[in-house]
Amino acid sequence: VPEYPEDLRYTKEHEWVRIEGDAGTVGITFHAQKELGDIVYIDMPKIGTVVERGKSIGSVESVKAVSEIFSPVSGEVTAVNELLATAPEKLNVDPYGVAWLVKMRLTAPAELAQLLSAADYRKFVEAE
């Protein structure tokens, strides 16, 4: 698994978003799942939920701890990844692929400028 895919944008809270037009796919980063360890539960928002950037959209729970997921962008949830309800451990295996969390329709695309590039996010993680 690549730890910092180039085509994604990142937050300092260790979420990523993949932008396609006015749609965004959101997940947590390789670093986040590694820090959490074995993931056992994921709480996600309902489809149709309207969220603001930086607000909680759910939580990821590992054997050791619970961690909130903060939305990297503002928008409306259009899909949640049902796979994770029964196979949360996929987040430890493929956090940028099959284990995406939610898809959103973006309502404030100008926010994207505030997200980190892969290189900047890598620098942030390595300095942490």
Place this chain on the structure above:
Amino acid sequence: MAPSAATLRTTPLHQTHCRLGARMVEFGGWNMPVQYSGILEEHRAVRTRAGLFDVSHMGRIVVRGREAGRLIDTVTAGPGSALKPGQARYSALLYDHGGFVDDILVHKIAEDHFFLCVNASNQDKDYQRIAEHNTFDAVLEIPDQAQLAIQGPFALAALQKLTPVDLSAIGYYHFVHGGLLCGVSAEIARTGYTGEDGFEVYIPSSDAPRIWDMILEAGAEFGIQPCGLGARNTLRLEAAMALYGHEIDASTTPFDAGLGWIVDLKKTEFLGRDALVKQKQRGVTRRLTGFEMKGRGIGRDGYEVLIDGVPMGWVTSGGPAPTLNKNIGLCYLPQALSEPGRTMHVMVRGTPVEAVTVATPFYKRGK
């Protein structure tokens, strides 16, 4: 503020953990491995094969002297002088009000020689409490030792390759003093904190890295794995063993925690005895209770417990039980509501999630 990595204490195996790629965390003032390959995998290794833990952060206090037994009798809630040499016992140091200073293991080597295994973060106050009541001319020492736990159905087979001591002859909660392990004198105790068969060995610090490697090598044919504090916690929770700072602390008595069996009220005098006698007369009002989550979610330490919508208690430990494939936990409830089979709700980040009280331990190994 949490102590920085620079001020944390490290065990003699620190380099070994780093070499093995362990994830290190702060625990009780120590920099300790929380996991190597992953908590779930390490947990399964201990339940089905064998696991090796560095538990050198645990405190050790040696008590020597002609009246060492009387000192142990005075400061602990359980038997001291009444133990047989080579016997170990789960016990407690209590405050005068009956709350826990610490939960400990008492090992009797001889009438004039005991050693205690205590919690990492409590060693200083334990030592102080014992020293304050040492009117028996006993000598207290903190030995320079490392402590390893080898736990699991194949722990005995793996460890037996490294010692001439007949391990199968050591009974549960018994130990051999000065047994040779990898050529050095060790305490070899059939004790543990996982709910599995296994051993805890106390060895000179300077030999720890060599002995650690030799145990992993000896256990390789049985699938032994190095295990961190993460698995240690999920294993002890399945076995419903108390963890200081969670199930027990200064505000909790042994009766509250369902640990009345460690208290020997037949001893006429020990610290905390009067308070326990009074509590027994008054009746115990709350009780440590096991629960299983029915709804989606995990009840974790500190979460509120509701019965019929009314806050009635709190969770002391909770998490997944990998062996049982359930989410379990321990909580305090009013004694009258603590029997198994009662529906309760745990407030999981603002949402009440259904759970049911169950008997403990959650997991018991087959004979």
